[in-house]
Each structure stands twice: as C-alpha cells, then as structure tokens.
Amino acid sequence: MSRHEEKGAADCADVVLRLFEYVDNEAGPVDRARIEAHLDQCGRCLAEYERDLLVKALVRRACACEQAPDTLRSQILTRITATATSVTVVEQRRPEQG
C-alpha cells in the first residue's frame, strides 16, 4: 500500500468544501495558505475557484442596491478618465489626411 497524499497538503474535496470561505476571505491564515498551495498545483480546483469568484461577482452585481463606497467610485471614475484621455491623445497624434 502506498500513500500519495503529501503531509500538510489539502486534498481536492477539502479545498472544494472550503472554497466559499476562501472566496469570502473567511478562511483562517493557515487554511488560506493550504488552499493557495493546492490551487497552485491543481488545475481542477483552480477552475472551480475561478467559477466561485465569477458567481460571487454576479451575485454582488445582482444585489447592488447599496451605493458603492466613495473610494471605489473615485477609483472607477479615475480609470474612466484615464482611458478617455489616452484615446484623445491617440486621436490627436494621427496625421491629418485629405
């Protein structure tokens, strides 16, 4: 009989069970480290984790009845302004034709 399990490493069932805690930042630091180490080497659990993140984002968007915090709003506005500015610069740098 041989054991393939490595000491200290979380197995897939354990990780999948704890993904929701991990996604919600509710897992303890030790659990987080074990889950992170496992996601690093297990593509299946990583895909599961990414799906959980997506679901969480969708749920958040669906219940966006509360206003976004001011810091988040200003960050988004800054990003939009920066994007608009770079578009303007690119257009101005185009040589005139005709």
Ligand SMILES: [Zn+2]
């Ligand atoms: Zn796994």
